[in-house]
Amino acid sequence: MTYVNVSLDRSRSGPLLRALRGARLLPPLVHLWGSHHAYEELLTEPRSLAILDVPDERWRPGLEQRIGLLRRLAPVIVLVPPGTDAADLLDAGADNVLTRSMPVQELAARLATERRSLASAPPVPHGQCSPPxxxxxxxxxxxxxxxxxxxxxxxxxxxxxxxxxxxxxxxxxxxxxxxxxxxxxxxxxxxxxxxxxxxxxxxxxxxxxxxxxxxxxxxx
The missing domain is CATH 1.10.10.10 (Winged helix-like DNA-binding domain superfamily/Winged helix DNA-binding domain)
Structure with a gap:
């Protein structure tokens, strides 16, 4: 399964995602929301997983809509600030919601568990066949x-x-x-x-x- 990192604020996401890369979990590239390359990868890889990093509470309004949009492309794991209510985000389509402030090794283990679980599920169908x-x-x-x-x-x-x-x-x-x-x-x-x-x-x-x-x- 291919991880695709999508951030709402790349500078704020950097330290956490670098730490997770140190745990040999995530790829090095962090895509900003709206990245064509990120969406192309999610659409073309048969088993891809979007990691949506939400660095702080200012991104909370409208987050359900963003999750619903990404979920049309691939499964989505959301990393959120402490205290964020996960219920609405799960209802919006998130496959899981994890607190980004938990110890890196614990977060890496949780993400690895999610990866194994999603890898065993059928791939997300991508509608009609694309032209060559x-x-x-x-x-x-x-x-x-x-x-x-x-x-x-x-x-x-x-x-x-x-x-x-x-x-x-x-x-x-x-x-x-x-x-x-x-x-x-x-x-x-x-x-x-x-x-x-x-x-x-x-x-x-x-x-x-x-x-x-x-x-x-x-x-x-």
Whole structure:
């Protein structure tokens, strides 16, 4: 199982994650929330696990939404400050919630236990088959959007995409998101796919489906 470290504040996460790397548990790279590379890894590795580090209480508002979004990509373990109520975070989809201030060796042991447990479970299904890598859009943001939209049979809400693709501090601007989706739609035609949209303008939902005049090209 592949760990992918996602932090809401990389400078504050650094000391803890370096200590866990010293325990030979976590990989060296720490991704900031919104990292395309982190999401690509979660979507393409058949058995991946997101470690979401929440360095302090200022990130508590909206944390349930962030967990729910990551959980659409992979199982999620959340590291939280002392005193954080875990019940709502577990209800939001976290596979476990661990206090980040516990002794490093104990935290490493807990994470290793979670890893063994999740590794024995069936992998998270990622919706429709993606087109072969050679046919995916070359531009990173378009490629990631396509993989996200194909990863889950449920439609993606514009607000969720904005939150997932923005920074920890600020969702992606709605106009920027619309521009990315428009560019993706233009790249889908050669793949026999089309972007579909539903809902009202303040809350739009997006999916990717085979186009009316073409047959989708998918990988094995």
């Amino acid at each position: 890598a050679s046919m995916l859009p070359r531009h990173g943001s378009q490629r990631l959007l396509l993989r996200l939209l194909l990863s889950d049979p449920r439609p993606w809400c514009c607000h969720d995409l904005s939150r997932l693709l923005g920074t920890a501090e600020q969702p992606l601007n709605r106009a920027a998101l619309r521009a990315r989706l428009d560019r993706l739609n233009a790249a889908l035609e050669p793949l026999g796919l089309a972007l579909t949209r539903s809902g009202a303008w303040k809350k739009l939902f997006y999916t990717v489906a085979p186009s009316a005049g073409g047959r989708a090209v998918t990988g094995s």
